[in-house]
Amino acid sequence: MDPKMLSEGIVAGRRSAGQLAEAFDDLHPPLTEHEALVAADRCYFCHDAPCTVACPTDIDIPLFIRQIATGTPEAAARTILSQNILGGMCARVCPTETLCEEVCVRETAEGKPVLIGQLQRFATDTLMAADVHPFSRAASTGKRIAVVGAGPAGLACAHRLAMKGHDVVLYDARSKAGGLNEYGIAAYKSVDGFAQAEVDWLLKIGGITLENGKALGRELALEALRSEFDAVFLGVGLGGVNSLGVTGDEKDGVRDAVDFIADLRQATDLTALPVGRDVVVIGGGMTAVDAAVQAKLLGALNVTIVYRRGKDRMGASAFEQDLAASRGVRIITNAQPVAVHGNGSVREVEFAFTDDALTPTGQTFRLPADQLFRAIGQTLNGDGLPELDGRKIAITGAGRTSVAGVWAGGDCAAGGDDLTVTAVAEGRDAAEDIHAQLMK
Amino acid sequence: MADLTTDFVGIKSPNPFWLASAPPTDKEYNVRRAFEAGWGGVVWKTLGEEGPPVVNVNGPRYGAIWGAERRLLGLNNIELITDRPLEVNLREIKAVKRDYPDRAVVVSLMVPCEEEAWKKILPLVEETGADGVELNFGCPHGMSERGMGSAVGQVPEYIEMVTRWVKQYSRMPCIVKLTPNITDIRKPAAAAHAGGADAVSLINTINSITGVDLDIFAPEPTIDGKGAHGGYCGPAVKPIALNMVAEIARSPEMRGLPISGIGGVTTWKDAAEFMALGAGNVQVCTAAMTYGFKIVQEMISGLSQFMDEKGLTSTSELVGRAVPNLSDWQHLNLNYITKAQIDQDLCISCGRCFAACEDTSHQAIAMSDDRVFTVKDEECVACNLCVNVCPVEDCITMVEMQPGQTDPRTGLTVQKDYANWTTHPNNPGAVKAAE
Numbered sequence A: 001m002d003p004k005m006l007s008e009g010i011v012a013g014r015r016s017a018g019q020l021a022e023a024f025d026d027l028h029p030p031l032t033e034h035e036a037l038v039a040a041d042r043c044y045f046c047h048d049a050p051c052t053v054a055c056p057t058d059i060d061i062p063l064f065i066r067q068i069a070t071g072t073p074e075a076a077a078r079t080i081l082s083q084n085i086l087g088g089m090c091a092r093v094c095p096t097e098t099l100c101e102e103v104c105v106r107e108t109a110e111g112k113p114v115l116i117g118q119l120q121r122f123a124t125d126t127l128m129a130a131d132v133h134p135f136s137r138a139a140s141t142g143k144r145i146a147v148v149g150a151g152p153a154g155l156a157c158a159h160r161l162a163m164k165g166h167d168v169v170l171y172d173a174r175s176k177a178g179g180l181n182e183y184g185i186a187a188y189k190s191v192d193g194f195a196q197a198e199v200d201w202l203l204k205i206g207g208i209t210l211e212n213g214k215a216l217g218r219e220l221a222l223e224a225l226r227s228e229f230d231a232v233f234l235g236v237g238l239g240g241v242n243s244l245g246v247t248g249d250e251k252d253g254v255r256d257a258v259d260f261i262a263d264l265r266q267a268t269d270l271t272a273l274p275v276g277r278d279v280v281v282i283g284g285g286m287t288a289v290d291a292a293v294q295a296k297l298l299g300a301l302n303v304t305i306v307y308r309r310g311k312d313r314m315g316a317s318a319f320e321q322d323l324a325a326s327r328g329v330r331i332i333t334n335a336q337p338v339a340v341h342g343n344g345s346v347r348e349v350e351f352a353f354t355d356d357a358l359t360p361t362g363q364t365f366r367l368p369a370d371q372l373f374r375a376i377g378q379t380l381n382g383d384g385l386p387e388l389d390g391r392k393i394a395i396t397g398a399g400r401t402s403v404a405g406v407w408a409g410g411d412c413a414a415g416g417d418d419l420t421v422t423a424v425a426e427g428r429d430a431a432e433d434i435h436a437q438l439m440k
Numbered sequence B: 001m002a003d004l005t006t007d008f009v010g011i012k013s014p015n016p017f018w019l020a021s022a023p024p025t026d027k028e029y030n031v032r033r034a035f036e037a038g039w040g041g042v043v044w045k046t047l048g049e050e051g052p053p054v055v056n057v058n059g060p061r062y063g064a065i066w067g068a069e070r071r072l073l074g075l076n077n078i079e080l081i082t083d084r085p086l087e088v089n090l091r092e093i094k095a096v097k098r099d100y101p102d103r104a105v106v107v108s109l110m111v112p113c114e115e116e117a118w119k120k121i122l123p124l125v126e127e128t129g130a131d132g133v134e135l136n137f138g139c140p141h142g143m144s145e146r147g148m149g150s151a152v153g154q155v156p157e158y159i160e161m162v163t164r165w166v167k168q169y170s171r172m173p174c175i176v177k178l179t180p181n182i183t184d185i186r187k188p189a190a191a192a193h194a195g196g197a198d199a200v201s202l203i204n205t206i207n208s209i210t211g212v213d214l215d216i217f218a219p220e221p222t223i224d225g226k227g228a229h230g231g232y233c234g235p236a237v238k239p240i241a242l243n244m245v246a247e248i249a250r251s252p253e254m255r256g257l258p259i260s261g262i263g264g265v266t267t268w269k270d271a272a273e274f275m276a277l278g279a280g281n282v283q284v285c286t287a288a289m290t291y292g293f294k295i296v297q298e299m300i301s302g303l304s305q306f307m308d309e310k311g312l313t314s315t316s317e318l319v320g321r322a323v324p325n326l327s328d329w330q331h332l333n334l335n336y337i338t339k340a341q342i343d344q345d346l347c348i349s350c351g352r353c354f355a356a357c358e359d360t361s362h363q364a365i366a367m368s369d370d371r372v373f374t375v376k377d378e379e380c381v382a383c384n385l386c387v388n389v390c391p392v393e394d395c396i397t398m399v400e401m402q403p404g405q406t407d408p409r410t411g412l413t414v415q416k417d418y419a420n421w422t423t424h425p426n427n428p429g430a431v432k433a434a435e
Helices: A017-023 A033-041 A050-054 A061-069 A073-083 A087-093 A105-110 A116-129 A152-163 A194-205 A222-228 A257-266 A286-298 A318-326 A420-438 B028-037 B086-099 B115-126 B156-169 B186-194 B235-249 B268-276 B286-291 B293-310 B352-360 B385-389
Strands: A144-148 A167-172 A208-212 A231-234 A254-256 A278-282 A302-306 A330-332 A335-341 A348-354 A360-368 A371-374 A406-408 B006-008 B011-013 B017-019 B041-047 B062-066 B072-077 B104-109 B132-136 B174-177 B199-202 B206-208 B211-213 B218-220 B230-233 B259-262 B279-284 B338-342 B365-367 B373-375 B396-400
Touching: A017 A286, A033 A061, A033 A116, A050 A061, A061 A073, A061 A116, A061 B293, A073 A087, A073 A116, A073 B293, A087 A116, A087 A194, A087 A420, A116 A194, A144 A152, A144 A222, A152 A167, A152 A194, A152 A208, A152 A231, A152 A420, A194 A208, A222 A231, A231 A420, A254 A257, A257 A286, A257 A371, A278 A286, A278 A360, A286 A302, A286 A318, A286 A371, A302 A335, A302 A360, A318 A330, A335 A360, A406 A420, B006 B279, B011 B104, B017 B293, B028 B041, B028 B086, B028 B293, B041 B086, B072 B235, B072 B286, B086 B104, B086 B115, B104 B115, B115 B156, B132 B156, B156 B174, B156 B186, B186 B199, B186 B235, B199 B235, B230 B235, B235 B259, B235 B268, B259 B268, B268 B279, B268 B293, B279 B286, B286 B293, B338 B373, B338 B385, B352 B365, B352 B385, B385 B396
Parallel strands: A144 A167, A144 A231, A167 A208, A231 A406, A254 A371, A278 A302, A278 A371, A302 A330, B017 B041, B017 B279, B041 B104, B104 B132, B132 B174, B174 B199, B199 B259, B259 B279
Antiparallel strands: A335 A348, A348 A360, B006 B011, B062 B072, B072 B230, B206 B230, B211 B218, B338 B396, B365 B373
16 A cells, blocks of 8 residues: 555545546546447437436437437537536436436336436536537516526526526636536536536627626625626625534634545646545535545545434435445444534544434444545535525525525525535526516 | 529428428428418328228337437328218318418329229319329328239339329329339339429338337237238438439430429438439428428528539429439549548548458558558559548548549559540440540
C-alpha cells in the first residue's frame, strides 16, 4: 500500500494524478453508436409508457428511443429537450433506477430495463456535439422577468421564458451558473466540465442576461425585484446545512458535505485537495453517498456512512448504496451521533444504535475519524421570503407563492423530491404559468 | 424545417403519411384519434354495397411471424371489408372530413363488377365530401372468392373497365389499389392507367399462410381446426413492394402516373425509400397496428430531419429521386470492383462472416488461431454476404478498388471505363464496337 494512504489527518496527495484521473472518470462511459442501437432496439414502444409517467419532466421516452433506433438521435434530442432543457445533465444524474428504469416493462420481464438514462445521454450528447441549439425565441413580448438562482430550476425557467419571447435577468449568488449541477453532484457524474458546457449551450437561446455574484438578501431584495420586473422566479435552492446538534459539532475537521463536494468540483488539481484518512459521513441521502465515495476515491483509507434509520429508509437509491459499497465505503444504519470527541480536531465520533422509532437502544460505539462530513439535509436561508410551508417556500399550482408576481421552484420550494429533474420540471412549469399570467 | 406538405393527385395533406385502408381506419373513433396523433390522411376501410354487411369469422383474424425478441415482422389477416352498415360509414366519413378539412380522407370501395353497382355507390361517397376513392382490387382472401378484390385485380381488362366506370360516374380522384398476387405488376398498372386512373396504390397483401399448428396439423390462423390463406403485410413485404413500385415508376408507358406506396412502411426511412423510388406518398397499416398511432411522430421528425440534411425543401423533390438509378442487370458496370474490409477495432470475433464465406461462398475470409478474421482479396468476389450476416453495423464494408490497381483475384488491372454485359466478350450476343 502507498504510505500516503496511511498518513493521519487531512492531507492532500494521497493518490497520484493518474490514479485520481482514473478514479474520477465517467461513472457510465457514453454509449457507442453500436451500443446505443442495441439498447434502443430493446424498447417496446409501450403505450402510455410507464417510463414517461415516471419521469418528472414527462419526456416521451419511447418516442426518443425510437428516433435513436431509426438513426435520428438529433430528433431524439429535440424530443427530450422540448420537455427538459437540462436533459443532458439529467441523463447523467437522474436516479433512473428509481424513476423511468424502475418501471420499464423490461425490468418487469427480465430484470434488465432499457438503458433509458444512457440513451438519453447518447441523444443529447450527439446534438450538443454538433453545437446545435434546437429552439428559437418567439417575438419579443417586452416583458422582463427576474430569475433568482441559476440552478436547474432557474435555468429551466429562464430558458422557457426566453423561448416565449420574454427578457430574463438570471441572478446567481456564486461565480458560476449551474447551481448544484456545478457545485453539488459527484464529479464522476459530470466529467469534462459538462455542467458549464450545458449552461453555455442553454444560454444560446438568447434573451437571458446572467448576473453572477448576486444573492437574495445580499445584493438583491425581493421587493426591489418585484417593482423592477414584471415577474420574479425564486430558485435559490437551500443555502444552509443542518447541524448535528451534538457536543463537539464545531471541532476542526467537521464540515458540511456540500462544501467538500463544491471544493472538489471546483478543484483544478485533485492531488492538492486534502482528505482525511478516516472519514465519517453522517446522513443517508445522495449527498452523503457523493461525499463518501469521492472521499474514498481521493484516497481516504476508511470511509463510513452512518445513517440513523434503516437501510430501506435511506434517501440514496439502492444503486447509489451499491456504488458506495463497491468503492469500499462502509454503511452503518440505525445509528445516530451522540458526540464528537477530540482535542480541538475531531478524533472519534460516538454513535448510539437506534431502533426504527429512533429510540436509542443503549448500545454505543465509536468510529475513529479525522474528518467528519455533515450530510443530514439542507435548509432554506433568508428573510423577507414569501410564506413558508414548513421550512420551504409554500407554493400552489405551478409554483405560485403567497406574494403576487413571485413564483418559486426547485429545492427552495415545498414539495418535490429535491432532484435535478424535479427542479427542471418546476422551473419549466412556473415559466409556463408566468407566461400565461403576463400575457392575459 | 423541410415542408412535408404533400399534394397527391390534387389531394393535399400536411404530411405524406396516410393510414391504409384496413382495420385502423374502419371507424370515426379511430380516424379522429389518428388525425390527433398527426397522420396526414387516411384511406377509409373498404366500403361494400348497400344492404346486409359482410360478416367476419369469429376466431383469429390475424397470424404473424416474428424476429428476435418477438419483433413482429409479418402479419397475415383474413378479415374482410368493413362489416358495418354503409350508411354508418358514410355518415362518419362526412363528420370526420368536416372536422379535419386539412387532412386527406380517401374512401376505399369494393362492389361487384357491375356498372350499376359502381354507379350507385359513387354519388353516395361524393356526397360525404371525401377527397377521393381508392378501388380495392387487391384484397386476396374471402372477397376474391366472390369475384371481387384481387379477383378483379388479377384481370387487367376488368381493372380498366371498372376504372372507366368510376371516372365516368364520379369527379373524384380515383386511385386503383393493386394486388401483388400477379406475375408482372406493370400489366394491371397499365390497365388502370388506360382506364383513366389518377393514381395507383400498391401493394395490397400477399397470399400467405403464416404457419402450421403442428399439434392439430392445421394452417394458421386456425378457425375450428381449419385455415384459409390470408393476406401478408408488414416489414417483411417491403422489398417486394419497393420493387413493384419501382417497376411502375420506371416504366416509360406509365411515366408520371402517381403512386401511393404501401408495404411494410415502419419508419421514416422506409417512407423515404418508397418516395425515392417514385411514391408520391405512403400508406401505413401494420406499423400502426403493432405500435399504435403515435409512431407517425417518428416518421414526421425523421423524414423532416433527413430532408433538411439533404437540402430537400419539399417532398416533391424527394419523389422519384432514385428512379433514374434503377437499371437492368445487363447495364451494371462490370468494371466496378470492390473488396470486403473488416474493421478490426469494431470486430467482436463472432466468426459469422467466416462461416458464411467458408461454407457457402468463396472461402475469402481467413481465421487465425486467436480468432482474428481477415479478408483474402485474392478470393473475394465482393458478394456482400459477410456484410449482411455481420451483427455489427459498419464493421465490414466494401472498399472500391481504384483504376490502375490490380485485382489480386483475377490478376487484371482495374479499368476506369464503364463496361457491361452487353459488350462483354463472354456474351454470345455481345454488340461489337464499331470498327
